Amino acid sequence: MSALPIDFALAWDSLPQMAEGLVTTLLITVLVLVLGLPLSVLVTLARMSRSRILSWPAAAFVVFFRGAPLLILLYLVYYGFGQIEALRDGPLWVIFGSAFACAVIGLTLNHVAYMVEVVRGSLNAVPAGLVEASAALGLTPRETFTYIRLPLAMRYGLAAYQNEVVMFTKGTAVVSVITVIDLTAVANELFEETYDPFTPMLTAAAFYWCLVNAIRLGFGALENHLNRHQRREQAVKPTTPAGAAAAAAEPPAGAPVAPLRRMIGSDRRPVPVKAAAPALSTATPKEHAL
Amino acid sequence: MSALQTETGPQPVAAPRPIAVEMTGVEKYYGKFKALSGIDLTVRKGEKIVICGPSGSGKSTLIRTINRLEPHDGGTIVVNGITLDGSPTSVQDVRLECGMVFQQFNLFPHLTILENCMLAPRLTRKLSKTQAEALALKYLERVHIGAQTHKYPSQLSGGQQQRVAIARALCMEPPIMLFDEPTSALDPEMIKEVLQVMEDLAEDGMTMICVTHEMGFARRVANRCVFMDQGEIVEEARAEEFFEAPKSDRLKAFLAQILH
Numbered sequence: 001m002s003a004l005p006i007d008f009a010l011a012w013d014s015l016p017q018m019a020e021g022l023v024t025t026l027l028i029t030v031l032v033l034v035l036g037l038p039l040s041v042l043v044t045l046a047r048m049s050r051s052r053i054l055s056w057p058a059a060a061f062v063v064f065f066r067g068a069p070l071l072i073l074l075y076l077v078y079y080g081f082g083q084i085e086a087l088r089d090g091p092l093w094v095i096f097g098s099a100f101a102c103a104v105i106g107l108t109l110n111h112v113a114y115m116v117e118v119v120r121g122s123l124n125a126v127p128a129g130l131v132e133a134s135a136a137l138g139l140t141p142r143e144t145f146t147y148i149r150l151p152l153a154m155r156y157g158l159a160a161y162q163n164e165v166v167m168f169t170k171g172t173a174v175v176s177v178i179t180v181i182d183l184t185a186v187a188n189e190l191f192e193e194t195y196d197p198f199t200p201m202l203t204a205a206a207f208y209w210c211l212v213n214a215i216r217l218g219f220g221a222l223e224n225h226l227n228r229h230q231r232r233e234q235a236v237k238p239t240t241p242a243g244a245a246a247a248a249a250e251p252p253a254g255a256p257v258a259p260l261r262r263m264i265g266s267d268r269r270p271v272p273v274k275a276a277a278p279a280l281s282t283a284t285p286k287e288h289a290l
Numbered sequence: 291m292s293a294l295q296t297e298t299g300p301q302p303v304a305a306p307r308p309i310a311v312e313m314t315g316v317e318k319y320y321g322k323f324k325a326l327s328g329i330d331l332t333v334r335k336g337e338k339i340v341i342c343g344p345s346g347s348g349k350s351t352l353i354r355t356i357n358r359l360e361p362h363d364g365g366t367i368v369v370n371g372i373t374l375d376g377s378p379t380s381v382q383d384v385r386l387e388c389g390m391v392f393q394q395f396n397l398f399p400h401l402t403i404l405e406n407c408m409l410a411p412r413l414t415r416k417l418s419k420t421q422a423e424a425l426a427l428k429y430l431e432r433v434h435i436g437a438q439t440h441k442y443p444s445q446l447s448g449g450q451q452q453r454v455a456i457a458r459a460l461c462m463e464p465p466i467m468l469f470d471e472p473t474s475a476l477d478p479e480m481i482k483e484v485l486q487v488m489e490d491l492a493e494d495g496m497t498m499i500c501v502t503h504e505m506g507f508a509r510r511v512a513n514r515c516v517f518m519d520q521g522e523i524v525e526e527a528r529a530e531e532f533f534e535a536p537k538s539d540r541l542k543a544f545l546a547q548i549l550h
């Protein structure tokens with residue numbers, strides 16, 4: 001055993017505690033993602049708005065929270081707001097008094113600030129011709145946004161979004177500085193109890209590794225689903241009568257509108273970072289440029 | 291609203307019919323660049339107009355002002371009684387009057403052929419799913435795509451995609467159809483199938499304004515041809531005169547180039 005720096009017995013015994021920490025990490029991650037996505041879209045729309053009353057505060061928000069170091073941001077939210085007496089006595093103290101809630105708030109602000117650029121780039125990547133075609137069909141700008149721009153932007157932005165989610169998930173480790181017991185905090189506690197510098201940290205690392213790869217697989221599945229219109233291209237292209245007939249039989253007659261809904265509802269993102277970039281660049285010209 | 295006139299063929303219309311599109315003194319600027327100057331054009335119901343001219347002469351700009359994809363800066367445009375004054379209702383109304391087909395097809399890549407055709411009728415005409423689907427299938431049959439409705443646009447050839455784009459516009463049952471170089475992005479063997487669909491449409495009495503350099507199509511279908519250069523309408527004539535006896539030197543030069 002001594003050749004390896006890892007004490008397997010300790011690792012095994014620490015699993016229940018680690019799992020608790022992982023649950024906290026997961027909870028924070030999921031909450032921030034769920035809050036962050038709609039907020040990102042809203043702030044992006046404000047940012048892209050022609051009205052300065054909307055675009056300037058949004059731009060200021062992005063500049064401030066992208067620049068603000070996350071660690072200091074968390075300190076400020078958790079310890080800083082505690083100094084404000086009115087807040088301490090008010091009903092909002094339920095939120096600002098809780099380290100967990102403060103962690104979610106701080107991380108969300110940071111995440112949204114990064115996501116605004118991702119969402120903006122993706123929306124801008126939607127070919128103008130498609131937006132025009134939609135307008136020419138009599139769709140209102142809002143309908144065009146909901147049914148054309150957003151679903152397409154989601155596909156273009158998936159690779160960048162996956163990157164941000166992975167970085168951010170690993171980054172949740174900072175919440176331990178404001179007393180939230182996440183995966184990293186558990187590892188740290190164990191280290192202080194056992195003075196084993198390797199085992200708890202490596203065990204926690206293994207958990208993070210699994211989490212990140214689960215995210216990767218999830219994004220892979222989602223990307224496959226969203227890009228089915230491209231994937232089937234190769235499968236169906238040789239339009240033999242038999243192939244066409246088989247394909248024709250495949251979706252139920254009523255399918256058309258339901259998938260639309262699904263697309264608009266979903267959001268996460270697939271595929272490893274490396275594979276995603278080509279998917280983006282081949283998709284766009286191939287479909288729109290002809 | 292009905293496109294059921296039975297008049298066919300390229301003969302000039304005898305009794306004046308109601309006016310579909312009337313442009314008077316239309317001007318359009320891109321910044322300081324004047325893209326359209328003093329455009330006067332009247333199109334009556336059931337007429338087929340072909341617009342041609344050199345690249346950059348303002349053909350696309352003209353046709354796009356009719357459904358207000360480009361707002362115009364001077365003059366007036368009236369489409370089926372709707373004055374294009376930029377109010378949101380007039381914009382929405384005029385887009386229901388005009389179907390548009392683009393050079394680049396512009397099909398929605400994430401939707402199947404059927405979904406492409408059903409989207410606008412469902413949202414804008416508030417049709418039920420069943421109604422919209424029946425409508426979409428009807429027009430897809432008409433452009434001979436009935437068997438491929440579940441496919442995505444990228445799985446079709448260019449000619450097929452353009453025919454779907456025509457069907458998608460027809461699903462809104464507009465009284466006027468605008469075509470902006472619908473065959474320019476197509477390989478030669480696919481041009482014919484798209485032109486055939488357009489000719490069928492013309493025979494059904496649709497009011498059509500086509501920007502195209504397909505001179506055969508213009509001769510067979512157009513009531514009138516319009517030649518544009520540098521943002522102006524230089525010459526406007528019945529198809530035969532237009533090709534056989536062009537008056538202006540600019541049109542002569544252009545035709546010489548086109549017909550090699």
Ligand SMILES: Nc1ncnc2c1ncn2[C@@H]1O[C@H](COP(=O)(O)OP(=O)(O)OP(=O)(O)O)[C@@H](O)[C@H]1O
Pocket residue numbers: 320323325343344345346347348349350351352
């Ligand atoms: N969005 C724009 N901004 C600035 N200038 C423009 C814009 N769109 C068109 N133009 C200019 O207006 C002029 C007319 O353009 P338009 O697209 O109408 O020409 P066209 O006759 O359709 O040419 P083509 O046959 O190449 O399609 C061109 O000189 C073009 O450079």
Ligand SMILES: [Mg+2]
Pocket residue numbers: 349350351470471
């Ligand atoms: Mg053009």
